[in-house]
Amino acid sequence: MPAVVLLTVVACQSQAAEAPAEATAEPSGVVTWAASADxxxxxxxxRSYRLVVHTSVGGTGVRVRLSNAFGDRPLTLDSVYAGLQKxxxxxxxxxxxxxxxxxxxxxxxxxxxTVWSDPLPGRLPAATxxxxxxxxxxxxxxxxxxxxxxxxxxxxxxxHTAEESGAAWTIPTGSWFxxxxxxxxAPAGTGAVAALGDSITDGWQSTADLNRxxxxxxxxxxxxxxxxxxxxANEGISGNKVLADGPGPSALNRLERDVLSQPGVRTVFxxxxxxxxxxxxxxxxxxxxDGYRGIVERAHAAGKCVVGATVGPxxxxxxxxxxxxxxxxxxxxxxxTGGLFDAVTDFDRVLRSxxxxxRMLPALDGxxxxxxxxxxxxxxxxxxxxxxxxxxxxx
Numbered sequence: 001m002p003a004v005v006l007l008t009v010v011a012c013q014s015q016a017a018e019a020p021a022e023a024t025a026e027p028s029g030v031v032t033w034a035a036s037a038d039x040x041x042x043x044x045x046x047r048s049y050r051l052v053v054h055t056s057v058g059g060t061g062v063r064v065r066l067s068n069a070f071g072d073r074p075l076t077l078d079s080v081y082a083g084l085q086k087x088x089x090x091x092x093x094x095x096x097x098x099x100x101x102x103x104x105x106x107x108x109x110x111x112x113x114t115v116w117s118d119p120l121p122g123r124l125p126a127a128t129x130x131x132x133x134x135x136x137x138x139x140x141x142x143x144x145x146x147x148x149x150x151x152x153x154x155x156x157x158x159x160h161t162a163e164e165s166g167a168a169w170t171i172p173t174g175s176w177f178x179x180x181x182x183x184x185x186a187p188a189g190t191g192a193v194a195a196l197g198d199s200i201t202d203g204w205q206s207t208a209d210l211n212r213x214x215x216x217x218x219x220x221x222x223x224x225x226x227x228x229x230x231x232x233a234n235e236g237i238s239g240n241k242v243l244a245d246g247p248g249p250s251a252l253n254r255l256e257r258d259v260l261s262q263p264g265v266r267t268v269f270x271x272x273x274x275x276x277x278x279x280x281x282x283x284x285x286x287x288x289x290d291g292y293r294g295i296v297e298r299a300h301a302a303g304k305c306v307v308g309a310t311v312g313p314x315x316x317x318x319x320x321x322x323x324x325x326x327x328x329x330x331x332x333x334x335x336x337t338g339g340l341f342d343a344v345t346d347f348d349r350v351l352r353s354x355x356x357x358x359r360m361l362p363a364l365d366g367x368x369x370x371x372x373x374x375x376x377x378x379x380x381x382x383x384x385x386x387x388x389x390x391x392x393x394x395x
Contacts, residue, residue: 029119030264031192032057033130034181034233035146037258038248039070043139048079048161049177050089050133050154050169054211056219057192057230058126059184061119064099066134067180068109069257072141077134077178078106079161082120085129089154089166096133096164097122114180114257124184126223126230132179133161145177148199148238150208174208181233183263191266192231193218193307193389194259196251196295198275200312201236205366205373212374217381222389229389233262241275242291243283252294260302267389268299271309271347274370277327278319285330289338296340305391307384308341310348315358316369325358343388350383351376 032055062082068075083096099117101107109115124130135158153176154169195201195215203213219232235258239247248254251272259268270292276283296306310332314320332348335341351372353361360369364376372380 028263029059029061029063029183029185030057030190030231031194031233031262032059032124032182032184032231034194034235034258034262035149035176036235036237036248036254037067037069037144037146037180038237040143040145040147040175040177042141043075043136043143045139046137046157047139048133048135048156048159049173050131051176051179052085052151052153053130053132053176053179053182054151054216055124055128055130055182056126056222056232057184057186057190058124058128059186060123061121061185062124062130063119063183064117064132064179065114065181065183066107066109066117066178067114067144068111068178069114070142070144071111073111075109075136075178076106076138077109077136079135079159080117081133081161083131083133083164085131088152089169091131091164093164096162098162119185127220130182134178135159135161136178143177144180145175146180147175148202148204149174149176150203150206150213152209181262186230186264189228190231190264191229191390192233192262192264193229193267193269194233194235194262194265195269195271196255196259197236197271198240199236199238200371201234201271202238203236203377204238205368205371206377207374212377214372214377214380217378218384221381221386225386227386227390229266229386231264233259233265235259239275240272241279242272242288243276244281252291255295255298260299260304265304267391268295268304268306269309269389270295270306273311273331274314274328277311277324277331278314278317280319280324283327285327285334288327288331289334293340305342307343307345307388307391308335309345310335312347312370313352313358313360314370315356316360342391343385345384345388347380347383350379
C-alpha cells in the first residue's frame with residue numbers, strides 16, 4: 001500500500017541528546033528533489049514547518065539535507081519527520097517517521113553549513129509528494145530557504161511534527177524553510193541532472209501546486225524513458241545571475257553547494273544569462289561567455305558533463321531593448337557553435353515567434369513576455385535530448 005511504503009520497518013533510534021552537523025556522512029545516493037537556498041527573513045523560535053516537495057527518482061533510504069547556509073548563528077532542529085501527503089497538511093496514516101542525525105533526534109547546524117540526515121528504512125516511489133516536518137526551538141537571525149516554492153506548505157507554532165493530522169498547521173506558506181535537498185538510494189548506475197537557472201527554471205508563471213516547472217516535465221519524461229538519468233534537482237532562483245550576486249549568490253558562487261555537492265549528479269544543465277543581459281550593467285557577451293566557461297571547467301573537473309541552453313526571447317519585457325537583444329544573439333550564437341558544452345538545447349528556437357524572433361510565441365507566453373506558461377514549460381522539457389543528459393564528461 002502506498003501509505004506505508006516509506007518506512008515499513010522502524011529501526012531502534014538513539015535517544016542521544018544531540019548530534020553535531022559533522023556526525024552525518026555525505027550520502028552516496030541520488031538527489032531526487034532540491035531547491036536552492038537563499039537568505040530569508042529572520043527565523044521564528046518555536047515554529048514548525050510542514051514542507052511539501054515532489055520527488056523525481058524513487059529508491060530506498062530517504063535522506064534530507066537541512067540548510068543553515070545563510071544563518072548568522074547555529075540552528076538547532078530538535079524534531080524532524082518525513083511522511084507522505086494525503087491532502088494539504090494531512091499525512092497518509094502510518095507514513096510519518098522521525099529522522100535522525102548520527103543516531104540522534106536533535107542536530108545543530110553551524111552557520112554557513114548544511115547537514116544530511118540518516119537514511120530512513122523503506123522505499124519511496126518516484127514522483128511522490130513527500131512531506132518533511134521540522135521544528136526549531138531557537139531559530140533566529142536570517143533563515144535559509146527558498147522563497148518562491150510555487151507549492152503550498154504549512155507552518156504552526158509549537159512542535160506538531162509527529163502528528164499526521166493537519167489540524168494544527170493553520171499558517172499557509174509558499175516557501176520552503178531550511179530544507180534544500182532529498183536523496184534516495186536508487187538502482188546501481190542511476191544518475192541525476194541538476195538544472196542551474198533563474199526564475200524560468202524556478203517555475204515562475206507555471207501553475208502552482210501542480211509541478212509544471214520545466215524540470216518537473218523533464219522528470220516525468222525521464223521516468224517514462226529507458227535512461228540511466230532519473231533524478232532531477234531544480235536549482236533555479238528567481239532573479240539569479242551568472243556573474244553577480246543578487247537574489248541568491250551568482251551561479252558561479254553557488255555552483256559547488258547547489259549543484260556539484262548533490263549526490264548522483266551526472267549532468268549540469270545550465271540555462272542562465274537573461275538576468276545578466278537585461279540588467280544593463282555593462283555585461284558583454286564576452287563577459288557572460290567567460291562565466292559559462294568557468295562553470296563548465298569546474299563541472300568537468302568534478303567529473304560532470306554540461307548541457308548549455310540558449311537564452312530565450314524577452315521582447316515586450318520592460319527591460320528589453322535592441323542593445324540587450326544584440327548581446328543575447330551573440331551569446332546564443334556562441335552557445336550553439338562555440339563547442340564549450342557537451343551538448344546544447346536550443347530553448348530560444350523552441351520559444352521564439354517565427355514572426356518576431358526577439359519575442360516569445362504568444363501561445364507559450366505566461367503573459368509578461370519573458371516567462372513561459374505551462375505549455376511553454378512543457379515545450380522546453382520536450383526539447384531536451386534525454387541521451388545528452390548521460391553524456392561523456394571525459395574532456
